[in-house]
Amino acid sequence: MTLQATEIKGSEQEVLVKNLFEQQYKFSAEIVCHAPGRVNLIGDHTDYNDGFVLPAAINYGTTIAASAREDDLVRVYAHDCDQQINEFSLSDITFESQIMWSNYVRGTLQALMKMYPEIKGANLVVTGNVPQGAGLSSSASFEIALLKTFTQLYHLTLNGVNAALIGQQAENDFVGCNCGIMDQLISALGQQGSAMLLDCKDLSFEDVPIPDNLALLIVNSNVKRGLVDSEYNLRRQQCEAVAKYFGVSSLREITLTQLNANKEQIESVLFKRARHVISENERVVNTLKALKINDMATISTVMKASHNSLRDDFDVSTKEMDGLVDMVAKVIGIKGGVRMTGGGFGGCVVALVPTELVTDVIETVNCNYENSFGLKPSIYHCTATQGAFR
Ligand code: GLA
Numbered sequence: 043m044t045l046q047a048t049e050i051k052g053s054e055q056e057v058l059v060k061n062l063f064e065q066q067y068k069f070s071a072e073i074v075c076h077a078p079g080r081v082n083l084i085g086d087h088t089d090y091n092d093g094f095v096l097p098a099a100i101n102y103g104t105t106i107a108a109s110a111r112e113d114d115l116v117r118v119y120a121h122d123c124d125q126q127i128n129e130f131s132l133s134d135i136t137f138e139s140q141i142m143w144s145n146y147v148r149g150t151l152q153a154l155m156k157m158y159p160e161i162k163g164a165n166l167v168v169t170g171n172v173p174q175g176a177g178l179s180s181s182a183s184f185e186i187a188l189l190k191t192f193t194q195l196y197h198l199t200l201n202g203v204n205a206a207l208i209g210q211q212a213e214n215d216f217v218g219c220n221c222g223i224m225d226q227l228i229s230a231l232g233q234q235g236s237a238m239l240l241d242c243k244d245l246s247f248e249d250v251p252i253p254d255n256l257a258l259l260i261v262n263s264n265v266k267r268g269l270v271d272s273e274y275n276l277r278r279q280q281c282e283a284v285a286k287y288f289g290v291s292s293l294r295e296i297t298l299t300q301l302n303a304n305k306e307q308i309e310s311v312l313f314k315r316a317r318h319v320i321s322e323n324e325r326v327v328n329t330l331k332a333l334k335i336n337d338m339a340t341i342s343t344v345m346k347a348s349h350n351s352l353r354d355d356f357d358v359s360t361k362e363m364d365g366l367v368d369m370v371a372k373v374i375g376i377k378g379g380v381r382m383t384g385g386g387f388g389g390c391v392v393a394l395v396p397t398e399l400v401t402d403v404i405e406t407v408n409c410n411y412e413n414s415f416g417l418k419p420s421i422y423h424c425t426a427t428q429g430a431f432r
Contacts, residue, residue: 177384
């Protein structure tokens, strides 16, 4: 069985950042913090519509070694980004147009300082193994790892929900992506062995154990996502336009019956976007019920319907992701579920696979994907892990 990801175990990442920190700063790090990436089992493009999502934190994440400083300087060594070093002062945080990754640090700390203006600077070393641009939330895991780091360095009382809101604020107000709350919240508050049903309307959540007989497989199509932020922000605007048409705060307040009754009055693209969101909320609830009783036939049907809706109504799939879904579905049939996951426009598919079929799925993907699409797939056999603030 080939696992093509660079799977560095949590403890190995910890040793790596500690060593790198000593090389960079010539003294030992005070602390090491980690936050996971995530995979979403079902419920995509529902979070910013006050809807339901069902993500799990995964055993790939971002790890930071740090020490406090007495001045306002933040000095960051990013091991995976060409080993770049970037420095800025907390008293003068500006957008850095040359070094994109630095804006996640800048935006997160600017948002954090609205709650905790007293924090001082830090020396940081960052490394991570969440594949970037794959829809597995490398940026949210970076933001949450950073917030955990400052929480520990400066003994802040920050909790997981507030950390998630600060991470989201960094994306919305500083980086320029109008994302929802799902990625940051699961990275902060995920539970080992479980997915999380999150109600994005009031941020209440429930841990949902993933049955032991199911493996969590992620296949990266390795199509680099293009135009992500602009297309993503456009989808959000389209959803908001339909909510506005109905005079409600979000699509969560609308039923499919109401939507259908207004079909003639709503522009067809907007109608399809809204139909995806409203039907996807129902699918999340149905998946939750099915997971609790290990009803794989329902999970299979509902995940397929989610994929088709993201492909046809929300227009965020790609031919490569569609191809992967078909390949995996042929092996697992109604014994498991598979769909594209995350924001779309490239990235990964997620599959819940009975453990006895994992090898078959991996072999099928390895034999067929490159032949069909000319790209090598990457396959990650994941486990659901604990969030940084849990
Ligand atoms: C991205 C965003 C999330 C969510 C997903 C789609 O990952 O960051 O907030 O909207 O896309 O479900």
